[in-house]
Amino acid sequence: MPPVSTPSPEPKLSRPVRVAEAIKTWVVEQGLKAGDRLPSEAELIERFGMAKGTIREAMRILEAQGLVKTRTGPGGGSFVHEPGQDRARALLGNYFYFKDLTITDIYELRRVLEPELAASLAGQLSAEVLAELEATIASYDSPATTLEEEREQHVASLRFHALLAAQSKNPLLSFTIDFMVKILSDLTVYKELYAPPNVELWRQGRDFQRRLLAALRSGDPEKARSIMAAHMESAQKLMQGQEAQMLRRFMAG
Amino acid sequence: MPPVSTPSPEPKLSRPVRVAEAIKTWVVEQGLKAGDRLPSEAELIERFGMAKGTIREAMRILEAQGLVKTRTGPGGGSFVHEPGQDRARALLGNYFYFKDLTITDIYELRRVLEPELAASLAGQLSAEVLAELEATIASYDSPATTLEEEREQHVASLRFHALLAAQSKNPLLSFTIDFMVKILSDLTVYKELYAPPNVELWRQGRDFQRRLLAALRSGDPEKARSIMAAHMESAQKLMQGQEAQMLRRFMAG
């Protein structure tokens, strides 16, 4: 259980924050895993010697960080929870909401990370995933005629990259690429960030992804890497004009 | 002000969460910036028609996300707040606490991102920053004799990279590299992750950073890039044995 009373070493922080912090370190010390039960509200009230409201505020803090989940009813209570990619993405998104992240910035990273991802996945994908990738590509098999269609295709092609990212065994690489892709997706949807229909560009992008898929299937890392690099290069140029400031809203999560 | 009453479209979420969400979208709609004042507790209680505790829990949620800061006293209240890199890092760190991020994973990204950073900074650094980098290098000018010293030097050399990251105009690149460096730093300090003293390795690392600094000063992007690439290559090999699981605690922030 958490310490019965803190000798008030840091009177600067509010009690709920201190309680939340204490619970966090306690969870680590106890080696609790996701799904493990935390003491009940009543127990915490007693252990910390604080009022219900204070404890509840602490739980909200942990909940906001995605570290606990609370259920009502018998057998209910608070449980250790694993944040989940969407929650983490939203929390990080809050940070970039105040920065002026540009498309160029994102592509500076995508340009080097996506090829790395592609290379690492060559020959590693299951039949199911390959089929899903195939299906995604198929969804933009013919050129868009309307802006609306163009936009949907753009989002779908980003989904292709998100799917790839999800396959990486490197959680950091996986998260980072997914984060960038989801931001670009958001922008496409909410800020009408998409190129005017252009058959040539469409064909180019589609062919890149097809050739990439082939390289991934045949298990040729260097080929996958270079195709992806070229793909990013051209996508970067395509996005060059779109210098609009970003993240005009907080991300969902 | 926030909507007077929600038609309860999502009874799934608790009231505090709904209130927090409402305030977030309201902040965006109003175009409020960091430092701007939020309605007082009393006002929110009235506008939302909810109890004090409920509103306070909502504020805690926003505070945990780093989006508001609250002060007591006259002129006090809640204010829009810009999360700050440490907060964002800690929140993202929570996510990776549950993933099994390895040193190898981190270096897979560092290997491609650090050279990119180096290239982008060539010729861009102010005299002050260059001096600071110089001073950092100087702090490990002579080989370590004890493990303790070795550890301190390792942390200092990571600080060199954090300093560089902070200079990037690309907030995403800046954050990502800083995030990785701080994790490695944490590990060095808390998990005794550092190589045994080895004069040869020490000299190699020091020379890399010296040559890098020269290239940055002379404004040669490609040279900076290749030096950094080689530096990462060798650092990656150095870290190869250190396959320990990571993040045995939540990051401070």
Add this chain to the structure above:
DNA sequence: ATCTATTTGTACGTATGTATT
């Protein structure tokens, strides 16, 4: 330096909601 006004912070008691058995 002291007081005073303002605004958040904490406490506590009660009532309601919700899910399990």
Add this chain to the structure above:
DNA sequence: AAATACATACGTACAAATAGA
């Protein structure tokens, strides 16, 4: 259907912090 076990929400009273007179 009813009882049980838990979180959720409300309202009020008082404490603490801070700015200004």
